[in-house]
Amino acid sequence: MTSGGIRPGGIKRAVTALAVAAFALFGSVVQANPEPGQLNMPRGVTTYSNVPYFLNNVAFGVCVVIGILVFGAMFIAMFRFRKSRGAVAEKWSHNTTVEIIWTTIPVIILVVLAYLATNGLKMFADTTGSEMTVKITGYQWKWRYDYVDYKGKPIDKVGFMSKLDRESDETRQLKSGLDPNAVKVDGYNTYLINVDEPLVLPINTKVRFVITAGDVIHSWWVPALGWKMDAIPGIVNAAWTNINEPGVYRGQCAELCGQDHGFMPIVVKAVTKDEFNKWLAEKQAQASQPAPAAAPAAASTVAAPATAQATSAVATPATDNHKG
Amino acid sequence: MNNLSFWILPFAFALLLSTLFMPGGGPAGGWTMYPPLSLQGDSVAYVVFAVHLMGISSIMGAINIIATILNMRAPGMDLLKMPVFVWSWLITAFLLIAVMPVLAGAVTMLLTDKYFGTSFFNAAGGGDPVLFQHIFWFFGHPEVYIMILPAFGLVSEIIPTFARKPIFGYKAMVFAIASIAFLSFIVWAHHMFAVGLPLGGEIFFMYATMLIAVPTGVKVFNWVSTMWGGSMTFETPMLWAIAFVILFTIGGFSGLMLALAPADFQYHDSYFVVAHFHYVLVTGAIFAIIAGSYYWLPKWTGRMYSETWGKIHFWSSVISVNVLFFPQHFLGLAGMPRRIPDYNVAFANFNMISSIGGFWFGASQLIFLGVIIHTVWFSKKKATDRVWEGAKGLEWTVPSPAPFHTFDVPPIINDDELAHGHTDD
Numbered sequence: 001m002t003s004g005g006i007r008p009g010g011i012k013r014a015v016t017a018l019a020v021a022a023f024a025l026f027g028s029v030v031q032a033n034p035e036p037g038q039l040n041m042p043r044g045v046t047t048y049s050n051v052p053y054f055l056n057n058v059a060f061g062v063c064v065v066i067g068i069l070v071f072g073a074m075f076i077a078m079f080r081f082r083k084s085r086g087a088v089a090e091k092w093s094h095n096t097t098v099e100i101i102w103t104t105i106p107v108i109i110l111v112v113l114a115y116l117a118t119n120g121l122k123m124f125a126d127t128t129g130s131e132m133t134v135k136i137t138g139y140q141w142k143w144r145y146d147y148v149d150y151k152g153k154p155i156d157k158v159g160f161m162s163k164l165d166r167e168s169d170e171t172r173q174l175k176s177g178l179d180p181n182a183v184k185v186d187g188y189n190t191y192l193i194n195v196d197e198p199l200v201l202p203i204n205t206k207v208r209f210v211i212t213a214g215d216v217i218h219s220w221w222v223p224a225l226g227w228k229m230d231a232i233p234g235i236v237n238a239a240w241t242n243i244n245e246p247g248v249y250r251g252q253c254a255e256l257c258g259q260d261h262g263f264m265p266i267v268v269k270a271v272t273k274d275e276f277n278k279w280l281a282e283k284q285a286q287a288s289q290p291a292p293a294a295a296p297a298a299a300s301t302v303a304a305p306a307t308a309q310a311t312s313a314v315a316t317p318a319t320d321n322h323k324g
Numbered sequence: 325m326n327n328l329s330f331w332i333l334p335f336a337f338a339l340l341l342s343t344l345f346m347p348g349g350g351p352a353g354g355w356t357m358y359p360p361l362s363l364q365g366d367s368v369a370y371v372v373f374a375v376h377l378m379g380i381s382s383i384m385g386a387i388n389i390i391a392t393i394l395n396m397r398a399p400g401m402d403l404l405k406m407p408v409f410v411w412s413w414l415i416t417a418f419l420l421i422a423v424m425p426v427l428a429g430a431v432t433m434l435l436t437d438k439y440f441g442t443s444f445f446n447a448a449g450g451g452d453p454v455l456f457q458h459i460f461w462f463f464g465h466p467e468v469y470i471m472i473l474p475a476f477g478l479v480s481e482i483i484p485t486f487a488r489k490p491i492f493g494y495k496a497m498v499f500a501i502a503s504i505a506f507l508s509f510i511v512w513a514h515h516m517f518a519v520g521l522p523l524g525g526e527i528f529f530m531y532a533t534m535l536i537a538v539p540t541g542v543k544v545f546n547w548v549s550t551m552w553g554g555s556m557t558f559e560t561p562m563l564w565a566i567a568f569v570i571l572f573t574i575g576g577f578s579g580l581m582l583a584l585a586p587a588d589f590q591y592h593d594s595y596f597v598v599a600h601f602h603y604v605l606v607t608g609a610i611f612a613i614i615a616g617s618y619y620w621l622p623k624w625t626g627r628m629y630s631e632t633w634g635k636i637h638f639w640s641s642v643i644s645v646n647v648l649f650f651p652q653h654f655l656g657l658a659g660m661p662r663r664i665p666d667y668n669v670a671f672a673n674f675n676m677i678s679s680i681g682g683f684w685f686g687a688s689q690l691i692f693l694g695v696i697i698h699t700v701w702f703s704k705k706k707a708t709d710r711v712w713e714g715a716k717g718l719e720w721t722v723p724s725p726a727p728f729h730t731f732d733v734p735p736i737i738n739d740d741e742l743a744h745g746h747t748d749d
Contacts, residue, residue: 034658034659034668036673037674038654038657039657039658040654052587052590055584055587056590059581059587063577063578066577071573073552074551077548077551077552078556081552081553082555082557089487089489090553093493094496095492098549103538106538107538110537114534117584118530120585121527121530121586124586180668189668192666192668211520215360217453219518219592221593223658223659227518227586227590229589232453234447235454235520237519252664254593254594255518256356256358257361261663262667
């Protein structure tokens, strides 16, 4: 009963260590969106996203090794130096050599980690050479995406609000009686991580984001892209991504922004360049048509962006004034 | 002043809690009070006043501790002969005095932004919302060390007692606490890696933060070395102290991972952070406080607590706390943000495990309450002066409970009676 006060913690740690290490080694399946029972960070799908993934795995490995050594020494001490086994306390209380060793070795490990991390930071900070710019604006509790330029040409009037999809929104209401497990797209559960209109981006294109907010601070986070960036009113932050594979990548707001903070997801739909060009042309055509003249069939799709533009016309000037 | 410092607390806390029942609810921005969100609430004035009161209370308590330690030591009790616990409190008190006025300034600016038309944090008026975060975390990071340094001190008393061996590297322990306290002032922006700091800022705060691993590592190695070659018994305080060392170290590991800024772009504001700070503050600070309570309970009350129930309390807590917090690492890595009321079903299984651990851990603390009530009013077993065979230090030379006006004449300090042995070895 009195033996080794920490065995559960130690074993748990060891098992987890093995499980996660095994996952890191063999989990080569692309995991872009959260899966039940997921143990490790997703590798992501961009040219940058393996930086945090690799750092995470290296740092975790370092911690596991140090943990085994330190906790191992503790357990040996607890079994060898027990009074009930007749251990007699020794009198020494320091040893300069070992103290120098266990100060120096961690410093060396830290220098290696710092080197890796610094390279990653520099890579992320470099937003030059982008082929496309998207402005992201956070609002309570939805996102707005405005396409600013593409391949050196400014894009006019392509922008829309992106908010929680209706199915999730109805299911989340208290006493709705609806089952979150039933909210699915293509067999994948999208409860609270789906939107009415996703951000569409071309693959193999360096996209620069300028990120700001209209009311309070939000944070734009899609784990598959490998980073998050705060959206702050009055400040324009820059970030970039270059997605390798087509797919739908989901994320959520990551900075407390009020009562519906948990209900403003982010969905990025990455498509091939051809598909993107087609999509963009359609959007531009829609935008250039005056809303009342639209064909009845297309009325609803046209009205939505038009309203969004109108809303932003009220909200954005306040932001734009303070970009400086 | 000590008395006033204590009695302000319950009233300030009641004032803060009362905002929960006001129209508009509690503080909108949570405990970090980030504007502009925090300014949307209607309870700003109450929150700011409560924070001011608590700050005054903290500063008065800190002044008292510093004055007592620097002026009222027994003759012969040199600074470098003091118990590590006293050192940890001296350094903590200086941290409190340094950062509490900073917080007071930050919340006062919130107050004037809300009610007097200033624009410190309002971009529309030329202010900067990020400025608040800089000021807040300049307070906030030393603040978390204010919570953990006394825990280091507690564990540094308990492990030598039950290992029956002087603490390893006394001076290194004191120096490590002082360096951690110093570093705490230059790492604040690691809470803000995702606000869009310039590259140079990210790099500086990342390096400074990683540096903390060195003195913290020294402390952990020294606790293990204290146990090495000892003659250990595992009474309840020792069990808690050992669990502290292991679980706090796990929290330190996730801290090192969080320090790496590119990785933090993923971890930041996710459940990984939640797991990290609960490992360092619950299995760290709170475990050490419980360890200290069992350690000194016989001295405080004059009676022994029930060792059996103490151990049941320990095992129940140490298992449940890991069930509670360990799965949160996985949730964060899988992409679950903090501070959300509902989540995708992919996160549901680990949340369920975590909730089970949470209720179990909470219920386990009822055992602690029972142990204390039993010790204070019902225990038949009287505590001796020394209480623990290996206990050293002045408090163990007086009767249990300690008499009113503990020492009528200054005690003689005998170097062999110091918990950490001779310091000049």
